[in-house]
Amino acid sequence: xxxxxxxxxxxxxxDNEIKIEPKDWMPEAYRKTNIRQISQHAHSEIVGMLPEGxxxxxxxxLKRKAILLAKVQDEAxxxxxxxxxxxxxxxxxxxxxxxxxxxxxxxxxxxNYPTLTWADIGAVxxxxxxxxxxxxxMLTRTSYGPYARAMVRICKEESFHQRQGFEALLMLSxxxxxxxxxxxxxxxxxxxxxxxxxxxxxxxxxxSDQSMKWKIKRKSNDELRQQFVDMIAEQIKVLGMTxxxxxxxxxxxxxxxxxxxxxxxxxxxxxxxxxxCNKLRLEARKKAWDEGEWVREAAGVYAKKRLRKVELxxxxxx
Amino acid sequence: MTLPRIFRYGDIPxxxxxxxxxxxxxxxxxxxxxxxxxxxxxxxxxHAGSLHAADAKMAIENARDVYTRRMEGVSIWVVxxxxxxxxxxxxxxxxxxxxxxxxxxxPTFYELPDEVNHM
Numbered sequence: 385x386x387x388x389x390x391x392x393x394x395x396x397x398x399d400n401e402i403k404i405e406p407k408d409w410m411p412e413a414y415r416k417t418n419i420r421q422i423s424q425h426a427h428s429e430i431v432g433m434l435p436e437g438x439x440x441x442x443x444x445x446l447k448r449k450a451i452l453l454a455k456v457q458d459e460a461x462x463x464x465x466x467x468x469x470x471x472x473x474x475x476x477x478x479x480x481x482x483x484x485x486x487x488x489x490x491x492x493x494x495x496n497y498p499t500l501t502w503a504d505i506g507a508v509x510x511x512x513x514x515x516x517x518x519x520x521x522m523l524t525r526t527s528y529g530p531y532a533r534a535m536v537r538i539c540k541e542e543s544f545h546q547r548q549g550f551e552a553l554l555m556l557s558x559x560x561x562x563x564x565x566x567x568x569x570x571x572x573x574x575x576x577x578x579x580x581x582x583x584x585x586x587x588x589x590x591x592s593d594q595s596m597k598w599k600i601k602r603k604s605n606d607e608l609r610q611q612f613v614d615m616i617a618e619q620i621k622v623l624g625m626t627x628x629x630x631x632x633x634x635x636x637x638x639x640x641x642x643x644x645x646x647x648x649x650x651x652x653x654x655x656x657x658x659x660x661c662n663k664l665r666l667e668a669r670k671k672a673w674d675e676g677e678w679v680r681e682a683a684g685v686y687a688k689k690r691l692r693k694v695e696l697x698x699x700x701x702x
Numbered sequence: 703m704t705l706p707r708i709f710r711y712g713d714i715p716x717x718x719x720x721x722x723x724x725x726x727x728x729x730x731x732x733x734x735x736x737x738x739x740x741x742x743x744x745x746x747x748x749h750a751g752s753l754h755a756a757d758a759k760m761a762i763e764n765a766r767d768v769y770t771r772r773m774e775g776v777s778i779w780v781v782x783x784x785x786x787x788x789x790x791x792x793x794x795x796x797x798x799x800x801x802x803x804x805x806x807x808x809p810t811f812y813e814l815p816d817e818v819n820h821m
Contacts, residue, residue, distance in 0.1 A: 407791050457771065464768050468752045471734065477754060478731065534751070541772070680756075684732060687757035 398599050403529040406472040414598055418528050419473050420489070421600065426466035427484045427491035431665050433459045435499040436508060444502055451548050452505065458545065462538045469530040485670050492516075493651070494581050496659030503556055503563075503570035509549015511571070511578040514616065517542050518608045519582070527599040550619065557623045564625075571620070572628040579643075580651045582609040610640055617641045733782050735761040737769055740777035747779050755780075 390409050397404060404410055433456050440456065443449035467477055483489035494512055499505060520542060523535040556567035583589055583605040595601040603611075613632075620627055631644035653659070732754040738747035750769045755761035761780040769775065789797060805811050814821060 405791065407788060409792070454771075457767075461768050461771060464753060465751060471752070477734075537751075680732065683756035683760065687732075687760075690757065 395597075398527050398597075403532060404527055405529045413594070414600075415473050417595060417598070417600060418531065419470060419475050421595075422466055422470040422473070422528075422531055422534075423475070423480045423483065424490050424492075426463045426470060426480070427489055428495065429459045429463035429466060430484075431491045431495045431669060433463075434665055434668055435495055435497070435661075436505060438499050439502060439505050442502070443505075448552070455509070455545050455548065458541050462534075462541070465534040465537055466531075469528075469534045472530045481673065485666070485673065487657070487666070490655065491665075492581060493654040493659060494577050495665060496654050496661045497573070497577050498660050500573075501566050501570060503553065503566040504574065506549045506552035506556065506567070507570040507574040509545050509547075510553055510619075511549075511574045511616065512581070513542060513545040513549060515578045515581045515612050517546060518612050518615075522601065522603050522608065525599075525602055550623075553623055553625075557625060567623070568625050571623075571625055575627050575629070576646065576650075577654075579609060579613070579646055580654075582606075582612065584648070584651070613641050613643050732756045732760075733784070735765075735780045736783050736786060737761070737765040738779040738781075739765070739769055739775040740779075741774055742776055747777065750774075752783060 391411060394404070394408075394410060394414075397408075404414075436452060436456050436459070440449060440452050443452050467480060470480055471477055480489070484491065494515075499508065517539065520535055520539050524532055524539055526532045526535065553567050553570075556563040559567075586592060586604045586606045589605055592601065592604060596604070617627065617632060617634075629644045631642060633642050635642045654662070657663075733756075734752055735755055735758075736752050737750045739750045740747045750765070753761065753764050753768055755764050758780055762778050765778045765780055766775075770778070801807075
């Protein structure tokens with residue numbers, strides 16, 4: 385079969401909503417795009433544990449501590465689901481992780497912002513996880529089977545993340561003046577970076593067209609961003625707080641909220657490594673990996689030793 | 703010494719689709735395991751995903767943490783991924799063709815009078 389025939393069969397499957405599975409033929413660029421996207425998604429989950437892990441020991445109550453622990457443990461799980469999905473495309477786990485450590489692979493820039501107060505944990509759950517969920521719900525229908533299945537599992541678990549964040553902020557919003565101010569401050573700092581999570585404007589997003597045609601993505605960055613703004617603009621009213629955007633206004637004609645201009649210079653600066661915590665995050669990941677080396681090695685050696693023992697005990701064939 | 707390693711288990715594409723996968727084996731590399739979970743007594747074990755572990759015991763412990771954090775399972779099976787043999791999707795046509803024409807294997811093939819309920 386010619387490559388054109390294979391490509392046609394492949395695109396027909398996509399057009400007919402038939403999922404692509406690991407052993408199916410796929411264009412090299414489809415495989416690469418998925419590897420890039422899934423691994424970045426996995427890295428984001430893993431790096432995403434850092435800003436929140438920062439608050440586990442300082443959560444204001446035992447209940448909040450247990451919740452935060454469970455949430456961070458979920459992020460680890462989500463990273464692992466995604467690394468597994470990525471491996472089905474033929475890249476080894478170690479290569480994937482090396483790419484993160486070398487800076488070749490990116491992770492979501494949002495995690496390069498610091499979590500300064502307890503209210504940030506609420507804002508991260510509500511806004512950051514809220515934005516992530518928009519994207520992830522879309523991805524449960526992505527064309528690559530293992531990725532879609534991982535996303536289904538993730539989405540089931542993720543909704544608690546957003547709800548606990550909102551609830552934490554709700555508590556603060558009903559608290560003392562100081563707590564209210566802390567709540568508003570966290571929202572002010574996390575709002576714009578959350579909007580940036582959806583990526584560049586459609587007019588400037590280089591990967592979008594092909595990804596839509598292959599149904600890796602099904603909604604554009606701007607569509608998802610608008611959906612998010614519409615949702616949050618309503619929810620903020622329940623908190624009795626405000627979003628730091630004077631241009632935020634319901635547009636009856638469009639049936640959507642209008643919102644102000646995003647600072648794209650900031651976005652690109654953080655993507656390029658100049659965010660507040662880029663260096664810190666990557667160093668923390670590398671340190672964890674390097675310091676775990678002896679554990680991985682010891683477990684491997686122990687497993688081999690045990691296997692040898694079992695083989696020695698087994699009666700010879702014949 | 704590093705040896706070229708080629709993945710050969712079910713879920714990894716071989717030469718036809720992705721690149722031929724060769725990666726360096728290191729001393730800390732743990733094998734990949736496929737995880738199957740029985741969600742409750744009376745149901746089959748179902749494929750949940752995969753993970754890396756040094757041995758079977760660790761694979762089960764990791765599977766517990768990764769795939770059953772919300773009581774999704776009452777029993778876990780793990781098997782090293784390399785022991786799974788998968789059918790080739792390119793041969794799906796020939797492989798399943800014999801079943802295609804045998805519509806009389808389905809109950810809907812038989813038209814019965816309305817008086818015969820629930821058969």
